[in-house]
Amino acid sequence: MAQAVEDWYRQMPIITRSYVTAAVVTTIGCSLDIISPSNLYLNPKLVMKNYEFWRLVTNFLYFRKMDLDFMFHMFFLARYCKLLEENSFRGRTADFFYMLLFGASVLTSIVIIGGNIPYLSESFSKIIFLSNSLTFMMVYVWSKQNPFIHMSFLGLFTFTAAYLPWVSELLMSI
DSSP states (O other): OHHHHHHHHHTSOHHHHHHHHHHHHHHHHHHTTSSOGGGTSOOHHHHHHSOOTTHHHHTTTOOSSSSHHHHHHHHHHHHHHHHIIIIITTTOHHHHHHHHHHHHHHHHHHHHHHTTSTTTHHHHTTOOOOHHHHHHHHHHHHHHHSTTOEEEETTTEEEEGGGHHHHHHHHHHO
16 A cells, blocks of 8 residues: 555656645644744735745645645645646646746735735735645646546536536535
């Protein structure tokens, strides 16, 4: 069993393996009180005034509690990040990295700009970790690259991959 998990882990492409490892280590570190989530969350004021630039990255690594929701996110992250890197971006690791960087930049920009718009700023100020959003971005990109693949949800109903972002969001909200 341990050998199978090790083989599975080693067969992951480099960007996927790095991101999954960083996310698991960060979340476990916070669960064990080794790392404080207050040092990781996205706070534009601390980034600009105190030069805490690591917050632009670390908010994508923390998935809050180690629970079923975390396991689902790790499954989606490992599966769809791997599929994108191996198929859509085969042989183009740098392009895949830049896609993730672009997506992370857009998500961060939306939160920062939304936090400065009157009447919206209160809603956007509650968004301090973007790890779930980046995971759903990868699910969305994969589903748009493979819209006609047939999928099944717990064997209960089938759908095409184009609807995966909505099915996965429904699954996460249960």
